[in-house]
Amino acid sequence: MRHGLLLTAVATVTIPGLLALLAVRAHEQVAAETGVAMAAAAALSGQSPAASATVRSAGRNNLAVSGGGPLTVLSSLTHSAQAQGMSMLDKAAAAGLATSYQGTELVSQAELDGGVSTVSQVWHQADGGTVVQSAGASTADAGSALETASPEGVFGVTKALVSMLGQYYVAVYQGDGSVVGRAAAVVELYRPDGSLAARFWLDKQTMVPLRREVFDTSERVVSQDAFTRVRFGALSGHQVAAGAGQAQSAWVTAAAPAKFLTSLAGAGWRLPGRLPDDLPLYRAASGSTASGEVVDLEYSDGLYDVSLFVERGTLAADLPGWQRVTVDSQQAYASGHAVTWATSGFVYTVIVDAPPEAVTAFVAAIPRDGSPGVLGRLGRGFERLGRMVDPFA
């Protein structure tokens, strides 16, 4: 009789364990599917007006390296020009940390609700921080709240991003130009197929970026940023100090993004696990907002940056400032450059510096709720059971 009880006890522990294992496997499969969708999103940031059906196959070929094909245009460029171009971008990233400046920046780019131009006042303190005060072009200096930017300055030339550029683009020094009366070195980024991806003007005296243009695969201008006024030297300091106070966010950056994702997956979070052929995950962080816990995933090839924010829950019924859109029967909400939607118990908000059609196709590529099937329903049930018994979930 004791043996019978023992066997029953073992079965009581083992069977649910095996079932839970199956549920985890199902969950990982769902996460992998989400990862594929995220890969499509990354591809979309390559400015391709891809239809949803071609999003996945388009891959990052629209963005960058696709396997080392012949570089028709780049073959005519000298190796020294290429090496010099990358070296200049490295110096620009370093200069962003070492140089103080303030100025007025004009940003023009396309968004979901049309193209926009923004005028921003920028204060950047060497080895300190950056604050930005933005206003519409017609109401310049009207004054909006100070916002915090990267401590490495503006124009997207940071050490982390520049370090990735070499894997996907070829940087070429193209000669000299000028911006707002200052001599500048012009560096261009090319994709492996030879198409122009971006152009930078770097101040020859300080190497700080003065202007940037980003192009899609058809070499159409997607966005451009430029100083319309800039002054280098020490700042009065009060603006940066004020902005620095706002910079004390609750974001905690993960030392190892991949491990961070694994731990979250174990707790039931549905996050893109890997993007093998597209924009790589290079940064992950967690934080808290008024809505609750948020996970921030950053994907980039050094030029395009996709921010994906994921929260557990459902979208509120009332979303002020968001415009309801329907994409491929998927209900979503757009606000300028951002799109948010809910699926499978999570709210996804993506911020992509990409044309509207790219963002739209990205939403269409994300797995959505529907009939989950028997296995899907079982997996979801075990996941919910796991959350009930896991106090850390």
Next chain:
Amino acid sequence: MSHHLGELLSAHVDGELSGVELDRVHAHLAACADCRTEASSLRSIKHELRSLAEVATDTGELTGRLLAMTGQASAVPVRSLQREYDDYERHLRRGLVRRSTRREAASRPPGRRRNRYVLWGTLSLVVVGVGTAFGMGGGGPATGPQIQPQLEVFDVQHAITSGDVPFPDPVEARVPVVAATPLCVTACC
């Protein structure tokens, strides 16, 4: 033993013989010790079975009375029990029922019973677990708190990581344009 009188002996014990047959049986029993012994055994068995039948009948009557108190009909009619007893006794006499049946059931290896319990217990756990998961997996995916995406917070985070100027908020701070007009497309300006 029963080759002496055969089924006549059982019929005699049951009181079913009369006339010539009854005389012949008595004559044989008077001369045959084996048949007397067997007749005695049969009577003992019959007595025991009758006692059991009376207990069952009493139980049936009690059950019937209890059921009658609850307004339900008797679940086990007394006549039915009596009929089952008579059938059993008849089969016993004909050798169709082996007396060792209950003994064999009692002596069945306990391991097989345990295995059966474990099997059914495991199956029950699986059914309960899968059923619970299936039930919890339904009812729509909308669970959790109501989220209002904090876009201003996300914008700042995106700006810090991307090295770009934060997107301005509120929306009215922006100037809609038809397209992003290039400031300059040459490297000479």
